[in-house]
Amino acid sequence: MSESGSPQRRIGVYICHCGGNISDYVDVDRVRAAISADPDVVVGKTTLFACSDGTQHEMIDDIHGEDLDGLVVASCSPKLHTTTFRGVSTRADLNPYAYTQVNIREQDSWAHTDDHEGATQKAIALVQAGIAKTRLSLPLEPLRVETVPATMVVGAGITGLRTAIGLADIGIAVTVLERESEVGGWVGRLGPMFPHNASGRAQIDELMAEIAKRPTITVLNNAELVGKTGSFGNYTAKVRLRTETTEELRQLQVGTFVIATGADVYSPEAGELGYGIDGVLTIKEFGDLVDAAKGSGSLTWQGRKVRSVAYVYCVGNRQPGGNEYCSKFCCAATVHASIKVSDLDPSIRQFHLHRDVRAYGRYELMYTESRERGSVYMRYPDDAPPSVEQMPDKRLAVTVTDALTSQDEITLPVDLVVLVTGMVPRDNEDLTTLLKLPTGDDGFYNEIHPKLRPVETVVDGVLIAGACQGPKPATEAVSGGLAAVTQSAGILKKGFAELDPLVATVTESLCTGCGDCLTTCPYDSIASYVCDTGQKATIDPASCKGCGGCVPVCPEDAIDLLGYTSAQMLAAIDGLSVKEPVA
Structure with missing residues (x-):
């Protein structure tokens, strides 16, 4: 028996350097020395990259050679490598749910880059908590469900x-x-x-x-x-x-x-960069205009021949406090539109007012072709977008600062202004x-x-x-x-x-049928039934997502979460309080 009173376990613990992401801020050798004092830890090692093929094979050899029945990997987020190390366990004939991932990168080394001593002590506590949880782990088997093709x-x-x-x-x-x-x-x-x-x-x-x-x-x-x-x-x-x-x-x-x-396309508000003024179009509206004019040899708007166009990029995207993301397709779509305009009428002058041009991959060739065919690209500062006004002759005046040549404002008289709008949800x-x-x-x-x-x-x-x-x-x-x-x-x-068996379960003998849990599940996995001893709650394991939201609402502690049982979590909390042994 171990000191905790539970059966003796044989646990292997691997502490990852993560190529310096962890070991630059955490003394991993001290962590290894501290956890190796635990009587249930049979193997305690540090490794440069725990997820590498070489280390995975070493873990498998250790599991076989040392007859390990538990695995703790102290490295990065479980979101990255839970599947990786469950696979290691399976290949070594170890129950994959006897493995615990301890996050000492995002939760420790990256959070405490200015306190190496504190980060090391925290890593020791986190790993000890993981060992305590693993000590009480039970062998679980995946849930098998039939599927409709x-x-x-x-x-x-x-x-x-x-x-x-x-x-x-x-x-x-x-x-x-x-x-x-x-x-x-x-x-x-x-x-x-x-x-x-x-x-x-x-x-x-x-x-x-x-x-x-x-x-x-x-x-x-x-x-x-x-x-x-x-x-x-x-x-x-x-x-x-x-x-x-x-x-x-x-x-x-x-x-x-x-x-x-x-997705949908961003719709400019009235007055935004002149939207609503005659001759200010979105890139979709402009594309329809150009496609309709194909073969005519000229581009017209409201009966007037178009001689010049200004494109304003990043409308509705990359905006502080708004849609801060880039829509990726807009630059290439606009460059392509300008080439179609040049095919239609090479004499049309085209000005591209942008913050940056993202024409990645082979679209770079299209960007080069557009410039070679006469399009002028002008980069405006992030905090100084162009302004658009209508002149007395119905043409449009676009005022912009070209940051690539000077800080002077330039006013471009054009027939059309095209607002390059991106995607929105x-x-x-x-x-x-x-x-x-x-x-x-x-x-x-x-x-x-x-x-x-x-x-x-x-x-x-x-x-x-x-x-x-x-x-x-x-x-x-x-x-x-x-x-x-x-x-x-x-x-x-x-x-x-096969589904993860990390689902909630009900101990029938403890359940009083109060119904408090029935409305807590966001996945509608909890129902009730009547048996000889009264009304009871039941949980459908196939639809349960293991969120654990139902566990704390049960007044009788009749609900537990497999893989994260109350006993395991209390043991992990106790493990956090264990101090580093004095040498």
Whole structure:
């Protein structure tokens, strides 16, 4: 037995340097020496990178050679490497839920760069807490749920349609919902697009032709997702279909959802950079004007020939206190528009007033072509945006400071001013609430991790793709849709899925059926039933997300959270108070 009275454990502890991110501020050797005094710690090591292949193999060898039954890794955030070290445990025949990740980077070294001694003491306490929690860990097995080989794609823009084709091609039935009367989204309203000058509408028509060849795809227009019941892998989706005179409700069984609802375009306020004045257009309005003039040899506005255009970049984006993000596509779209104008009438003078130009990758070639064909690019200071006024002759005067040449103001007389507007989140409040989709400070949907899990959300089986995650050009949006195809295939093609067993449970003998817990679950996982001893609470493990919100509201302490039991957490708290042993 250990000093705590629990059975003796054999725990391995690995303390990561993180290439200096931790060891520059924490004395990792002192941490190792302190925790090695614990009788349950059989292996205590420091390592340059705990996540490296070499260290993973060393852990596996130690688990086998030392017969370890617990693993503690003190490194970075669990968001980064929980899957990594659970995989190490599994490959070493150690129960993956006997592993604990201790965050001594974000929670310690990075937070206390000015106090190395304090950071070291805190690291010792955090690791001791992790050991105490691991000491009381129980072997858990993943929950197995049967899955339905069908997916619902919400949104029939270019991302949603391409996602549907990808899913059908790997044998998954697909229902695509589009709340508008016509598919295509924003891309379906566009003319020639960069870099291949293919019409947006033509691209959508091509995708629809491909969908027509695949009988396992159903596209529903004027349709919205209004209800969801069931659990991961086997959801019942309630869909409302609208016609001019009727409404119909349908129920469909699906295993996953792919949300591809896209984004909207920023709409300038009246008076913003002259918006509302005759001749001040958004980039979308200007694009329609240019596409309509194709082949005419000239560009006209209100019956007058256009001889000059000024583009004002970053309208509605990169604004302190507003939409602070960059929309990524706007610069390239505007550069492409200027090339189309040059094709139409090379004599039109074009002025690009920008804060920076983001034409990354191959779009840099398009940017170079635009300049070579006569477009003038002028960089204005961040705190001095251009101003737009109408002159007596109905032309427009744009006053701007060109920071690249001088600090003097320049007034440009032009016929049109084009406001280059970026993306903003689409208003999907009902869908967001229904699916409990997480959103960021910018209002777009949040994935679990932008690199490691780029299309998954915290809601199992609900994936996101395309511009609903954040501004991106069509090629990147479609790539996200194909990533969602891969994730859905991984979930649905096997016919079953395995879920984390870190869920809440009810001890029936302690439950008095008071009902206090029934309204606390945001995932509707708690219900009640009647047995011989009265009314009791029960928790559906397939829909429980292990948030633990129900645990503290139970007056009888009848609810516990597997992997984070009350006993484990109290032991971890006690571990935080253990002092470094005196040498």
